[in-house]
Amino acid sequence: MAGDCIFCKIAAGDIPGDIIFEDELAVAFRDINPQAPTHVLVIPRAHVGNASTLTEADDALIAHLMRIAGQIARDEGIEGSGYRIVLNVGSHGGESVPHLHIHILGGRQLSWPPG
Numbered sequence: 489m490a491g492d493c494i495f496c497k498i499a500a501g502d503i504p505g506d507i508i509f510e511d512e513l514a515v516a517f518r519d520i521n522p523q524a525p526t527h528v529l530v531i532p533r534a535h536v537g538n539a540s541t542l543t544e545a546d547d548a549l550i551a552h553l554m555r556i557a558g559q560i561a562r563d564e565g566i567e568g569s570g571y572r573i574v575l576n577v578g579s580h581g582g583e584s585v586p587h588l589h590i591h592i593l594g595g596r597q598l599s600w601p602p603g
Contacts, residue, residue, distance in 0.1 A: 493535055514530060531590075571594030573593075
């Protein structure tokens with residue numbers, strides 16, 4: 489799956505993305521179909537299917553991704569007004585790319601319940 493994964497290709501630099509953060513473990517880029525004024529995806533560089541496939545061995549990775557999400561919210565200026573962090577799992581959950589990714593959404597009033 490990883491070989492054909494669009495997010496793996498963005499992380500590797502094989503496909504361009506509007507990258508706003510990267511380190512040895514993760515990449516963050518703007519969503520190409522934004523659902524809010526700020527809509528950023530944070531992904532691990534290594535292919536991880538989705539949140540349901542995480543194991544105890546991934547604890548440090550998911551913590552790292554969440555810290556990055558918080559930093560991006562600060563950098564994007566949405567921390568004070570509030571934002572949403574979303575992990576979609578499976579087709580009914582709205583997952584369209586089977587690679588673990590955290591959505592950071594903000595910059596407007598978000599409604600509840602979503603979708």
